[in-house]
Amino acid sequence: MSSLTAGTVRPHLSLVSEDASHVLAVQGHHIAVFSVISGRPIRHLSLDAINIPSIVDIIASPAVTSLAYILTIDSLHIVNWLENVSNPIIASFKLNDSYTYKRFIKFHSNSSTKVYLLASSINNEQQKFTFNILSYDLESNTILETISSFTNISSFSISTNGIIFVSKRPNSSSLITINYISLDFFESYTFTHSLLHSKANITTCAVSNNSDDPIIAVAYSTGLIVTLFDIFSSSIHSIQPPTKSLKWHMDPVTALSFNHDSTYLFSGGSEKVLVLWNIINDKQSYLPRLNGTIQHISINSNNVNLINLGLSVIDNDMEYLLLNSVDLLSKLQITSPHFLSGLNDNNNLIKKSFQKDINSCIKNLKGKYKYKFNFKSDYKFNPISKNLYLSAGRFLQIYDPIHDLQLSNIAVIPPSQQYGKVGNEHNLSDPLLVGFDFISSSKSDINWLVTCDVQINGEKNLSSVVQSLKFWKFNSSTNKSTSSIDNYTLNYHIVDPMISKISCILPAPESYFKGEALITADILGNVKLWRPNNSGVWTLRKYYKSGIENDGKKIDDNVNNYNIENLNNNNSTKCAWSPDNSIIAVARNGKIIFLDINTFTPIEFVKPAISSSKFHKHAKIINDDNNDLISENSIRYLDINLQNNQIISIDFSSNGKLLYIQTRTNFIIFHILKNKILLGLTFNNSSLTLGFSHAFTKLIKNSNNNNNNNNNTNIDDNTDTLLIVCKYFNKETSNISSKITTWDITSQSSIKRTTNITYDGLIIGAEWDSTSKGWLFADIESNFVHLDKLSFSTKSTLDEKLELQQTTNTSISTNAGLLANARLHKSKPKPTPILIDDEKSTLYNGIFDTLIDRLDGVSMETLFDNVLHLV
Structure with missing residues (x-):
C-alpha cells in the first residue's frame, strides 16, 4: 500500500501565505501546498509523524513566514510548509493528555513558545463536558494557567480580539447564556439572550474583531440571524443587549463570519448563496448559486480582501474556495474527487448509512453481522489521456492521479432547476449521471465517451424517471499524447433508449468492428446493440427482446430493488462479451443465456439457465495462509443454486472457455462447453464471525501476457488475475474494514491466492492502472490508495510495511530544543x-x-x- 492521495478537503484548516501566493490545504490523509496563481499543487508535504485526520487547527508562525503551527487533538507540530525541504517537520510536542485540544486562540505577546489553546475535558464525577482556555508553554510542555472553563457549550467562535461561548440554560428552552472573553486581558462578560422562537436552536455564531465595541451574531435553525450590540454595558448592568434581526435565509444558517473591520457580516447555508449584510446601512448583496452548501466562512488574517469558503458538495465532500472580496471572483478552487455511490435513499448521506451499519454490528452480540447498505462507486481511466473519470451528481469529474489534481468537470446534464433549494424545493431531485464508459475504436480512429443519466420528475420511482443515453466524441484536434485536459463534444442524444431502465452499458471488444460498438441492457432482460453509421450517428443495429416482462405472475425482486441513482449498484441484468465476439452472455435473476452475435437470438445447444450445482471446489476469504491454493486433494463441497442467488457481475475468461460469475455470496467459475461449475470462492466463512459481505470483484484478463507481443502465445496457458474486495466488521477497531485479496486463475481452472491485505477503512471502488501496473483503490473518505503489482509477491513484506507505517504515524518527537532553530529557520x-x-x-x-x-x-x-x- 502506498501513501494516500486525494481525500476530502477540510476548508477550515487552510492557511494562506503572507503574500497570498500560496495556500496550505489539508485533505484526507495528506497536506498539499497550492499556487494561488496557477491553482495547482506545487508539492505534497511528507508528514509521517503527524496523524493528519486528527488535525484540528493551523496557524501561521508569528516570527517566520515559512513556518506553521499544526495542532492535533493531542499534539503540536511546527512545520516548514513553504520551502522545499526534505524533512518539513521542525519540532513536535506531545501535549498534556488530560485534554482534547480544539483550537489555537493566539500567541503570548512577543513569544513563539507560549500559546493560548482551547481544549475540552470530561468531568468523570459529574459527567460534564467542559471547554477550557489554557495558557501553554511549549518549551517546558506544561500548562501555565487555566484561564476559564465553561460547560453546556452549544457553539463557540474566535476572532482576533475575542472569543464567545454560547451555552444552553438549564431547564429553559428560551434562554441561552453568552460568554464573551476579551483576548487583550482575558476579561469575561456574561449575559443572557432570549430566543425569539422557543423551538429554534442556535446553529452557529460569530464575533467581530473590534475590541472596543464587539458585535455578536447568532444564527437560528429557522434561518434567522440576530446581531447583538453594546456587549460591555449590557453585561455590567445585567441586561439583555440591544438586538437587530436579519431575515433572508429560509433554512438553517451553517456559517457566519464578520469581515476585518466589522462593517459586513457574511452568512451562508443550504441555499448555496453567500449573503453579505451591511452592518451600517442594513443593505444586502449576494453571491448566488455556488457549488454546494456553505459550511465555513472566514476572512484571511494575512490579506483582509480574501474570503475563505468551504462548500459541502456531493455526498458531504468538501470544496475550498479563496475569493477576492473586491469582485467576489475565485482566486483558487481546491477540491477532491467526490464519490457518488447512489445510496442517498431518503436524502441520507453515505456516511450516515455507513454509521448505521457500524451501530448495528456493535449491538449484535451473536457475532453474525448483516449489512443493509452496500457501498460501491464507479470510476474509470480514460484510455487516451490516462486521467481518472468519476461521476458526481450531474457532472463527470476528470482527475489527474499523478499530480493529485482535479482537472475539470464535464456537465453531462443541464440543471433542472437553479442551484440552491429552500422550503419544499428540497423534495425535488437533481438530475444525476448514473453510468459511463469509453469506446476506443481503431477502425475510424474516433474515441467516444458514452454516458447514461436520469432526471426524476416528482417522487423517486421508476415511472417518474427519464433516462438518456448520450454519445460524446473526443476532440481529435487535441494532441492525444500530450493532452492533460480532455475535451469531449456531445454528438448524439437518445431519450429512454430501452423499454425499461438501463442496468448495463458495455462496449464491444476490439475483435468486433474494431471496438466501435456498444450493448445496453435493461432491468427486464432486453438487450440492444448500437453502432455508428457513416455520419457518426449511433443507431440501433440489433435487438433481443426478453419474454420475461410479459409474465405478470412472476415477481421480479431486481425490478423492485432497482437503484435509480447508480448502475454500478444494480444487481439486475448484467452482460459480457466473449473475447472472439461470437456470443454475448446475459445474466438475470440467477439465469444466464447466450446470444449469438449474428442472429442475436439464444443459442439452442447451450443450456440457457444454470439451474444448480451440488459440488464444486472453493476457498474461503479468510486469514488462512495455508488455504492459498486449491488442490485436487482439498476439495470442499458447497451447494449453489444460481436461480436463488442474485448475479452481481459476469465476465468471460481471456480464452473464452470459462465464465466468471459473482453472486451475493460466491464467486464461481463456469465451464461453458461442459456446462457445469468447476470451482469457486465463498465470501463468508462457516461461522460468519468475520461477517464478510457486499463484495465486489474486478478482473484483469490474460494478466501474465499483457506485455507479451508474441502472437504464437498459447491462449490456454494464460492466467487471469481476480481482485475481490469484501467488507466486514472489525471487532478490534469497532469499525468496518475491507479485505483485499487477489487470485491467479489459470485456464486449467486452478486458483491461487497471491495477495491478502486488510485495509482499515471501507473500500468502495477499485480500478487497474495500466500505466503504473497497479490497483488504485478508493475509500469512503474520498482517499485514493495505490497497490502496485510488485507488492503481489509476498504478503509478509506488505504486512511489515503497513506495520512500520502505523508505528511511524504514532511516534512524536518531543525535542523542545529545536524551537531555537524554528525561530531563525531559513532553509x-x-x-x-x-x-x-x-x-x-x-x-x-x-x-x-x-x-x-x-x-x-x-x-x-x-x-x-x-x-x-x-x-
Missing part, C-alpha cells in the same frame, strides 16, 4: 524536483509556476536541474 531550497513524475507523465500548463515564483536566490545549476526533472 536553502534543495536541488530536487518540485514535482516528481514518471517517464509517462505529461506536462501541463503552469507546471513551471513554482520555479518562476521562487527564482530569488536560486542558481542556474539548480534551476536547470529542476527543469530537467519536471520534463
